[in-house]
Structures are given as C-alpha cells and as structure tokens.
Amino acid sequence: MMEQEAQEAQNAGRIRVIVQDNGSIHRCKDAQKLWSKWEHMGLYIFFLPTYCSQMNPIELESQHLKKDELCGQIFNDELDLAYAVIDGIKARGEKGNYSTQRIRFNSNRSG
Incomplete structure (x- = not known):
C-alpha cells in the first residue's frame, strides 16, 4: 500500500x-x-x-464504538461480532449525521 x-x-x-x-x-x-x-x-x-489516542481520530471513534454500541453484548462467534461492528458504525454515522461506507478488500486467500 x-x-x-x-x-x-x-x-x-x-x-x-x-x-x-x-x-x-x-x-x-x-x-x-x-x-x-x-x-x-x-x-x-x-x-x-506514542500512546496519543487523542491525535488519532480512529482511536477515539473505536472507543465510542466499543462504549456506546458494543458494550454489554455477547457474541457467539466472529461473524456476529463483525455484523455488530458494521451496525454500530452505521448507528454512529446516523447519530453524528455523517455518511459511512463499507469497503470490501479483495483476498487471494482461500479457506
């Protein structure tokens, strides 16, 4: 990259x-x-x-995502967690009145 x-x-x-x-x-x-x-x-x-999360916007957003959207939930597997993260990001975008976009990366891995 x-x-x-x-x-x-x-x-x-x-x-x-x-x-x-x-x-x-x-x-x-x-x-x-x-x-x-x-x-x-x-x-x-x-x-x-080092350790300066206030200068890294994704860290702040990650903290809010965990605290406001994912807190208190139990996930059966990684797929459930992934969908909860996607839904949480959408919810954060709606609350903040900004758009979100899901990006899918190509993978050459099989399995």
Whole structure:
C-alpha cells in the first residue's frame, strides 16, 4: 500500500504525507528499509506520539464504538461480532449525521 502511495506521489510530482500510529507493522524492519526510497519518491511518513489516542481520530471513534454500541453484548462467534461492528458504525454515522461506507478488500486467500 505504501509503495503505491509513493508511486502516485512520484507520478504526480507532488509530495504526499502519511501520518501513522506506532503500530509494530508501521515500524517493522522491512518498512524501515523502504523509508528512504519512499522519501526520494515524494512520500513522507510521520508518526503520532506514542500512546496519543487523542491525535488519532480512529482511536477515539473505536472507543465510542466499543462504549456506546458494543458494550454489554455477547457474541457467539466472529461473524456476529463483525455484523455488530458494521451496525454500530452505521448507528454512529446516523447519530453524528455523517455518511459511512463499507469497503470490501479483495483476498487471494482461500479457506
């Protein structure tokens, strides 16, 4: 995904800035090896301060989703939880008067 972002920045001839949390996947050695290459292509990555959920809007939304929409429920399996999360996101969108969109990612995995 970051490689595509870097390529698009290079093709457009404009810098692109991505802000990420400090998740291990964002700072793994494989990613670090590519940072310099991506910067030369015009992609700059900045990291939020550690444990700074107030600067990461998805963290705040996740807290509200858990507290306001999922709290007190018991789910029989992951599918029930997934549907509850989808419904909770829709409910949060309606309450906040903003639109939500479900995105489905293609998967090459079988099983």
